[in-house]
Amino acid sequence: MSAAGEAAREGEGPYLRIEGVSKRFGGFPAVDDVSLSIGRGEVFCLLGGSGSGKTTLLRLLAGFETPDRGKIYIDGEDVSAVPPYRRPVNMMFQSYALFPHLSVEKNVAFGLEQERLSRQEIRQRVGEMLEIVKMAAYGPRRPHQLSGGQRQRVALARALVKRPKLLLLDEPLAALDRKLREHTQFELLNIQKRLGVTFIVVTHDQQEAMTLASRMGVMDHGRIVQVGTPSEIYEAPATRFVADFIGSVNLFEGRVTEARADGLDIHCAEIGAEMRLACGPSSAAADGTPALTHGALALARGVPAVARGATVWVALRPEKIQLSRPGAPGSLTGIVKEIGYMGGVSTYLVEIASGKLLRVTLPNSARQSEHQISRNDTVSLSWHSASPIVLLR
């Protein structure tokens, strides 16, 4: 994004502002008191499972639904009651919703014809846009004569040709096969950067959200549970739901036995150990050598304020656990129950003394070596002191 755009973003405040928006369908809250601010030129991903309210929120932005409560501002203007055909917003539908009786050119021209622009201008802008999405050669074709990827480009062109202030994309890549999807993700970002349009992308695919988003919002039961950059959400999930929804995670329930200014003592029955969580980055191997331990869990991001006796959860990402053989005395040990080979990495299911299964992901770079871990091996588990996260909910 250009420096000028950045300045404009700071000068104007949020470009899209959603304030306390709720929408119920037959008594069921589809979107529940959502507030959100999105800056100009952002690619914001709404991520959630089916029924989480992400699509309803998108439809509220497009104007297909009107909020029961709350307001939506775009570029400072209250659009809550503006019908879709007068909103400065365009949408790319999950099904693409291309008009089957119109050619590619006519599909893209449709929105401009509604603005009653001159034929000359329509032709020029349609041509430019088809050029951008690399579909210029397909102008006279009908949608049913195109492949899935080509239809997706036409749908994108049709939505972008109106130069919307906001482009809403509903599962933009869901209908594409895996290889094409990866390629298209980057192309979508290129076009977004080139045109500087603010994108709001709804997706259920966390991988897609992580790749596309400058920021993302995780939705559950009609509420936004957490907003942040992809790495913030992955590394510091706010709740068990987020930790579990984004990537996979090992969760341990524990009870706070001591709460001090610089850390927590947590008793984790499932690990079978007393864990001491220190506060602040100082404890996280200040000398640069990673401290691999399970006895003392250090928290680089700080320990939340909790009372003694409170129930908390400790989250540990599978790729942050190390396995070594043979099991060193005094360390946390377990038995490898399953190994899932996934090409670049392998996933190990390790059963520890309490009977809990831990998921561990290791790169396969050392798979051919003699230290290879196989099923039913006894291994010791360890992790960097900064890796565990304490969750209150």
Added chain:
Amino acid sequence: MRRFGSPSGRRLVAGIPLAWLAVLFLVPFLIVLKISFSEMRLAVPPYAPLFASHHGVPVPELHLSNYAFLVSDPLYASAFLYSLKVAAVSTAVCLLLGYPMAYAIARSRPSRRTVLLMLVMLPFWTSFLLRVYAWIGLLQNDGIINNVLLYLGLIHRPLVMLQTDFSVYIGIVYSYLPFMVLPLYANLEKHDPALLEAAADLGARPFARFLRITLPQSVHGIAAGSLLVFIPAIGEYVIPSLLGRTDQLMIGRVLSDEFFENRDWPLASAVAIVMLLLLVVPITLLQRSERRELEARR
């Protein structure tokens, strides 16, 4: 036992309706075609044989006189044109009434849709003939409509409605409306609501959405419904006989008069053949439209 769906089994399934059509349509058609080229005779059957025997050798005798007579007597042209006009106007009225009905049914909640479709088909539970007779009771000079209007003081003399063009249109539109509504409904019901949302999103107001999205996509439904009304309306016999004018006949009535009153089978056959040729044009159009729809869906 033969495997299900074997080629011969498939041929059998397709063969039954084909045989049905051959026996009950193609053969009678050829007989009628044959009679149309012969001459009337006061005999049984009342027409000359197609092959006259000249010294023991059968010689075909083809007479075009029946067709020539159809052209020369303005009665037939007038009846044909009047039938075309009645069919065209009735079809247009059916379309204007049926489109909003079909659209409303297609857009209603699925649970209500069944009820509404049932209501469209409800008149079929009573005989067609009885329903047309009922219209006589409604439309005649001392019928229900006139009596109510007189009682309310809206008119002082009964309106002449029966045996007019108006009563023919009423009868045909009333009888054939379901044939317009059902194919239109079948078409409109398949429309993807996301297309209308996409059009709205691209700036199209409600009327523009109808004109540019719904209407072009329902062309095939309009064609199917229109032809289902137009084709039988041209040859309609019962409705104009019971409700229609006495000074202007429709072609179906002419055909029946030639056949039963004048016992001129060859002329009646010629009328039937010309009528069939007139109908071949819209039927071909219907088939082409259906084929195109199938291709577009592929």
